[in-house]
Amino acid sequence: MTSVNRKVPVRFDKVRKYFGSVRVLEEFTLNIAPGEFLVLLGASGSGKTTALRILSGLETATGGRVLIGDRDVTNILPKYRDISMVFQSYALYPHKTVAQNIGFPLKVRKINQAEMDAAIRDAAAQVQLDHLLERYPRELSGGQRQRVALARAIIRRPSVFLMDEPLSNLDAKLRGHMRAELKHMQQTLGITTMYVTHDQIEAMTLAHRVAILETGVLQQLATPAEIYNNPANLFVAQFIGSPPMNVVHGSLEGRRFQANGTSVETPVAGQIGKAILGVRPEDCTVVAPTKGVLKGTIYTTELIGDHTLVTVETGQDKLTVKAPKDFNGKHGDAIEVALATGRLFIFDAATGQRVR
Amino acid sequence: MSWHSFKFEKADRSLLERLFEPPAIGRMSPAATLLAYGLLIFWSAFVIFPIYWVVITAFKDAAAVNQGPYFIPFVDFQPNLDAWRVHLSADPYCDWYAIGRQFVLLVHNSLAFLLSPFVRIAPMEPQICKLYLAFTNSLVISIVSTALCISVGSMAAYALARVQYKPKFGNIIVFVILTLIVIVTTSYVGLPWYVTSAIALALFFFLARALGKRFTTSLGNNDILFWMISQRVLPPIVVMIPVYMMFQAVGLLDTHLALIIIYAVTNLPIVVWLMHDFFANLPMELEESAQLDGATRFGIFWEIVLPLTRPGLAATTLLTLILNWNEYLFAVFLSTAKAQTMPIMVAAKNAGEKGILWWEMCAIIVVMIIPVILMAILLTRFIARGVLLGAVKG
């Protein structure tokens, strides 16, 4: 099928959504570029699914505007928005075969049978389902069901794809595989996509840009690399990265961060009574006493395979350090932790904002 | 291709589309709203009106009923308590001690029945006005019968959901043949029923022991379950005459016990059906862990399983209670005076030589439907939560 290239931008303009007194989305503004793969990342209850459902038209915004292309769709029914959506549960109709499921969006538009059959075969081929067209959803595996849902979404070539945690019901191995398939498909079709997930790996691997949402407020919108290397605030810093970024509580005095009787030189300067030092596990090293900056004892060690995770207890904080796989420190050993000076982040403990 | 051009062309909607299309998901179009509320109000009126008419008729006198329709109390007729006087104050036995006396009578007559093989105690005659009598009878019969039915039925349902039974097909055939022999010998030969039944029962246990091992075909739990549930298909009229004869033979006609037992049996299929579904859907781990802790099977049932199915149990109980409260056909056959229930009393008002005394009848119907409406409101709570849907899905 010839792909009709209609790359469309999407815009959320100060969208608010309240359920009674519960504020789910607050002044949510987001611009999605034409053809972009945007991932909306957040914990459960962060409002990410609500944002998606407002774009789909299944929920109505309390305030603000939603635009697809240059059309204001805030108060338009889903069927007039030219979108398609993959649900977390896949929402496959149990009484219809795979072919009937995939063809449903065309059937409701009364497309003639021959054209529909061709489109179904085409969409099914795209997700390698051609041999399963006569089966019922209950006879398929999880991954196959997922692909039926995808085929049903792509058959119509919509302006915008919406995906609501489409991979969360798959096992880990299949998830990795489907992630690659999804990314490839989005790139070939070039359709603007909004993808909701709570899984940071999905977000980092799939997205052109990631939007991180917490309690209905947009925290940061940037490319995956930018989010990892340059988090806007403590929440983003801790949400992204596995194991998460280490934090040390202390105070910032000029260019030095004071904690537990030691002081660390920082890339930024300021005077903050309660500050937080953030450092990623791979930017720390375990060194013999007196050679590092933070004193501590080994709390536990975990061999992951290609490296060992060492948890170090220092003052009131616990630091995770990525050590080589032959690390042989024991529980209770007194050691010190050295930090890569250029890769330290300082946050204001009161606001959580990054000190730049 | 044609569907590719499907864009926002319908975004600017005409007036007609605005009328017939919902403004957003989760709302209705103006036309649909009008139609929906119109139908709902019409149906509400259809549901309420007969009940309303019964209630106001209970407060009319003969004139207000017979001289053409009057609709609104205080406006086009003056409500009065004639009907209620007939039922309550006009009856010499109507006082507040009536309930107490009825209770004493119940205990006395139950004892008299239990001791009847040994001593002859004359049963007490009710010293209570008819409405009280019928009301307490209905109350006692439906509550006791429901308790019996629920306990027997839920135990059987639980056992069928958890234990494998394998009744031998041959034993069932033997039982059926023996039953037929008992029936034929008692009715045509004229032997006393207790002699034939005792012999047949002994013979059955002997044959089951002696031949049981030879029979290879056996049935499973599903067959037993189906057998129990399918009893609901049996029209009550089929068993009516024999049941009447059986209760006559043991002297239980016109007693609470007869109605209690027969109501319990009638509703047993419903209870087994609904409760089996609840039990089958319970996770097995809790029971297994209790079993490891050394609980007896009955202990597990009582302490763990029943509390877990409480909503289902409550809904089933309510349903059974309501069915018992409303039952008419068995009551007509099996009760004449002492065990008379409310429906019988309603029907009795039909027999007057002055035509139906509508106002008196309506007063009884009102007394009958008030508790039922309260129970129905409770029951819808459970149904709304989907408590009873599982069984319907098969």
Added chain:
Amino acid sequence: MLRAEDNIQPGLSPAGLLTGESWTEWFDRHSRTFFIAPAVILILIFAIFPTFYSIVFALSRVKFSPTGLRFRFVWFQNFVAQFTGNEQAHFLGRLESMSILGWFVTLAVVAASLLWLHRSFRAGATWIGIIGRIISAALAIFMIWILSGTLLSGNPWGTLLTTLFYVVVGCSLQFVIGTALAFLCSQPIAGKNFFRVLFFIPLMITPLGVGYAFKMVLDITKGPFQPFWEFIGLRDWAWSTDAWAARWFIVLGDSWQWIPFIFICMLAALENVPRDHVEAAQVDGASNVQIFREIIWPQIVPVAATVILIRMIEAFKIVDLPNIMTSGGPGIATESMTLHSYFLWRANDMGSSAAVAYLLLILTVVVCSSFFNLVVRRQLGKAV
């Protein structure tokens, strides 16, 4: 799983008690028996035994004597009396002359049934399935013969057709209205819970009360619609003077009572349809009608089939309403089979009463099991 140690049911002898086993242990060891025994015994004594005992009544002439009942075995006389159709034994109605239309319809149904049997035989059904289908087909042919001989030929009905009228017309009417109401209440309307409770209440009111209430409300001379009846010129008319009016009168009361049952079950089924499925269809551009036809309806059909089956089982037992509202009249026009049997019992003709009851049992079992095997099971099989 609480599984017995072996497949052999342990005997019920308290022999273990002699070897020092306590009562509770003994009770627990035999708990599998004690759990199910009460239910089985109750059903055996009060349902199975009377059902068998009824055969004796149906095959006998029963007389009262000072020493109790006296039975005289008369083979199938009681049944034959019902089938030969006179005013006393009005089971079939009067089959006097068959009209052309009657012949035509009968032959058409016979042909259709044979074709259906032939097809299922070729499709390779099991022998038990074939026997069941033959019984269903035979009953259908018999029914249509009766229907053609009475209704289509202008002869009076018997209680058999009257009962079927209540079952078929009543159930269909109630199903359509009940489902429509349920659909209405599954829409986003205000006061949903209020309507749910209100619409449910009639089911819970005693059938007796329903009968009298409708008799009163629709009374021509004293009822609330008296001005209306007078206006359309029905002053001296009564429901029980016209056979068709009387039948619809009873169906009306029956529907008032039973629509709530269909309503509440179908509402639960509708609300059980996954919200995702509806939303997916909405996003895919389906209209409300399409969503109902393509997504919702196929998913609630299994429940619908079961609900209709339950309703049918109860509908065959109808007795209170015809007894109260019309006393079976005019003539026998509204007499259901249960009422027929009840009237015979009141006339002390126990043999015929039992015979009619038995015919009702056979009718109910054949119709309900046909419906179950041919409709409900198929729908349940389709469901996930």
